[in-house]
Amino acid sequence: TQLLEQSPQFLSIQEGENLTVYCNSSSVFSSLQWYRQEPGEGPVLLVTVVTGGEVKKLKRLTFQFGDARKDSSLHITAAQPGDTGLYLCAGYHTDKLIFGTGTRLQVFP
């Protein structure tokens, strides 16, 4: 049983389209993080959201933390081929960083 479930599992879109990735849990997290991982590399931290309802923007990426701090979303506007990668949400559970199931995004030119 996964503590953090992501959807969709795969996403294949054309350049310029918008997309949203979801991260859901039945548990409350003090904070959630989003990572991006490219083939052959380790995950790289994009953002940490801490407060319920918090919204953070990173250029074309918008991250939101649910009011109840059980879920989060990542929205990408006008996706570009450089956005291609594996997107992972992660949260601290008993002081250990636990990852979601991952969403693989492919953006075609």
Next chain:
Amino acid sequence: ETGVTQSPTHLIKTRGQQVTLRCSSQSGHNTVSWYQQALGQGPQFIFQYYREEENGRGNFPPRFSGLQFPNYSSELNVNALELDDSALYLCASSRVDREGGSGYTFGSGTRLTVV
């Protein structure tokens, strides 16, 4: 500051063999966590080491073991390798002190293939 370094980058082993993977933590970090990542999936937490002792373990059998050394570097050992152990093994370091914890810095991983 130096990042997290893992070695080797790739490894091929035969079923039943033993393997040791190594990780040098980022300067100033005192905690090391190990993860197993199957292709296209999220990393699964194996265990964490703090002050040279295991400080939390995921759902992995005892044949997965580890060490942390006084310089905070770490090893992951896997005995009696199985085909399903084929994966990317990631090491992450962080700093934990009385004020709390820092973010995790990940290495590029070791790709283990068991044949």
